[in-house]
Amino acid sequence: AQTVTQSQPEMSVQEAETVTLSCTYDTSENNYYLFWYKQPPSRQMILVIRQEAYKQQNATENRFSVNFQKAAKSFSLKISDSQLGDTAMYFCAFGLTGGGNKLTFGTGTQLKVEL
């Protein structure tokens, strides 16, 4: 079974600053995906960024980038130039390749961006 751990229940950052959210996972599999999802108060889960485990290059999406360390089973999210709209719960998630596409989520980090 796979597990995902997010050890930071809450974080805050000043607007325009950079923040890093941590995630570790445990699996014995070699082929998988990792994800960061954002969940605002509307409750809809929104995909922020995804990483295929076979790719060594870290994924980036505009202000969002990841630091993927496969050997350490670590997958952190960096948000640059933080904006008020980034305030939300952030979930790290794991999915096996071809594994019915079901996701295993962490417990989340509540990020607050302050003026």
Place this chain on the structure above:
Amino acid sequence: GAGVSQSPRYKVAKRGQDVALRCDPISGHVSLFWYQQALGQGPEFLTYFQNEAQLDKSGLPSDRFFAERPEGSVSTLKIQRTQQEDSAVYLCASSLIGTDYGYTFGSGTRLTVV
């Protein structure tokens, strides 16, 4: 439709009542998933459909939980004899087949059992 639609948005049930939660996926999306999200937790997988076939129901917590998708589009999650521990947000997601994890989530139904 443009997105995944779930109804009702909020549901309050008395303990012991049966409830039915509806998910209307994006048109053409073959895969459909249900997740349960308890307060302060991440979503947990309940069940997975490919068209009308329920291929994985390993996450359903008890035989009081039942899901169906009879025509391969709209899905209903039914909970019989609700209990307080069933209180949670129930999220539905859909995707095209062959797009690994190309999920679109709905906004969920918040179920409160009193």
